[in-house]
Amino acid sequence: MELRIDPSTVDRCRALARAIVSPVSDFIAAHSTVAVERSVLRLLGVDGVGADEIPVPNLILDGLSAQDRSRGVAVAFGRGLAETGLAPAALGAAIAAGTVRLADFADVPEAAARGVLAPFVAASLARIRERRAEREERLERLPQLPPPLLYVIVASGNIYEDRTAAVAAAEAGAQIIAVIRSTGQSLLDFVPFGPTTEGFGGTYATQENFRIMREALDEAGEREGRYIMLTNYASGLCMPEIATMAAIERLDMLLNDSMYGILFRDINMKRTFVDQHFSRMLNAYSGIIINTGEDNYLTTADAVEQAPAVLASQFINEAFAHRAGMPDRQIGLGDAYEISPDLEDGFLYQVAQAQLTRQIFPNAPLKYMPPTKHMTGDIFKGHLIDAMFNLTSVMTKQTIHLCGMLTEAIHTPFLGDRVLAIENAQYVMNTARHFGDEIQIKPDGIIERRAQGVLTGCDALLERVAEIGLMSAIEAALFADVKRPPDGGRGFDGVFERAPEYWNPFEDALQGATV
């Protein structure tokens, strides 16, 4: 099954996306954020909470002068390490307890700070490489089933209940488990600490919760003879910190989009651009596959009309990811099955879009999202729509397949719902395994014309964005009809210009690093 699409249009879209991302990258290189600096501290081993449950990395950042902050937290923290002789975790605890103040070490020479940090930076990166090697070893020993990889979510709010649900889903055939975060976590400018048992519509992402789930899925993977992947969300105001914790706890995938937070969570665009870049550098190094969030364009507006915007966003996400050093095999571009079930030939449009994405991004582990917008309380019809989605996915060789729940829009999935969803996907994908290889798309038919139209529309959209610049384009509501000003939105006060002597030892090490 192959669509005839114009390769020169595809090339032009890619070049436009690169041109769109280029000036934003210059902005990124000249700025940092509180979340990036907190990640530096976490990478060095700073963790835990102080008074009022405030995480130690936040306490340290909040205590820095604007001038020290603009140089990067590493220098000030390195001075403290050199002077006190403490290890990073102990120094963090001492600062949190109020017994040590970084401001007192301003006279320590910068060279001493850099020197004392070097072994901690090396050890941190070695630890991430170790976790990555562990994943590779396990994947070798416990191979996954062929794609589409069945992906389900758990979302009880209680990490221990999530663990039970995840293990049951893995046994039923799930290959990837995502722990949905508590609603609202994306707007927290800190990462909660410790195991959590209370959440709304999901479970807080904390490093301890990551560890608990990783351990359970490793055990389940050994039992099933298949490696079970773990996913969380590097989105919102703590993108790079979540990427850090995920690298350390060997998560395998992270939701991570270059524009999602701006458009759909009103997070400041400058904050998002800077944060996504450093988080993706970390993801690249730790071997984590990102999942981008194009499905959101389709759930918030008309799925037929938004198709060119989805493709444009995929090109932009790809360009940003390449800039951060990510290879195609780690760029899980998103798409979703969201066209109204009432539309005649809607299935044909879905196939057109999914196949178009597959052909344009042949090496990307595409992430295909299930119907949500048109799911109602009619679970019987919902199960049918999910089956059509499953068919589209296997026909067009999607890689990461988020199983649709018959109870979507009713409640966070029951344990039994998840199994029914997996069985639905298994049945359809097995019975139609090679269907896509056996059929030809009618030349100039509905599917092909639709795909060509989407590509043309994408080309025109990217051209407009390139003309006025990405930040102005977002301000002018060119994406998802959502309008965001460059200096508005959440988290803008956490963005700052880098001083000429700014130093982030991890950024230096990750730049040009190849694993």
Next chain:
Amino acid sequence: MSRIRPYGDATDDGKVQLSFTLPVEWSEAADEAARQLVGKMGFTDVQVVEGRRIAKDFSFFVVYASTAQSIDFATIKAPSAKEHAMSMDEVDAYVQESLGRKIRIAGACIGTDAHTVGIDAILNMKGYKGDYGLERYHSFETFNLGSQIAVEDFVKFAKEHEVDALLASQVVTQKGSDVKNFTALAELLEAEGLRDRVVLICGGPRVTNLMASELGYDAGFGRGTLPSEVAAFVAVTLANRRVATH
């Protein structure tokens, strides 16, 4: 006939279908446990038509059974907020005639809820199921505040922009967060002395008009609601209030 029972394939057979998961490894005893459990729920003629292991220590069942319970339909009260059916053009004309000005309406997903699908369906130009959203109406000035709006900010906005109607949406219902947020909004409006000056509406897939009135709202709109149904309710309510105060 006002007394009714579920209808399978014959009047009054009382047939229902159930499905559920039990936290036990599947066995014939698990099937029997499911059967007895459904019997304890008060059902008769219980048939476990499907019972199987779905994971370690979990089994799934599909059960058919009969109920002897019935309900007197004549006694049921669930007032609908959708009785003032009008098209977009009719609403526009009605508002022009009865109020002579635009209605200012603000909508938001309150609290930490990030699911704007409902509020967008009602407010965005595009609308829902071919029924245009309120942004397209000549008779409405619409403010869609989007997701995760704190109740305090919503009330502040309502005050500053002198809105006539507030539309609060909640999709996430885990642990009663929807009811908490709806209640907080109603109470804050009351405390600010604004409650009687606005038409207060809640919406969401789990919302019913009955629940809304219990929470002190003027109306509640659940799944499948069309924008024109909300528009008509707001227009008629405001027009009636105007008549009442003149």
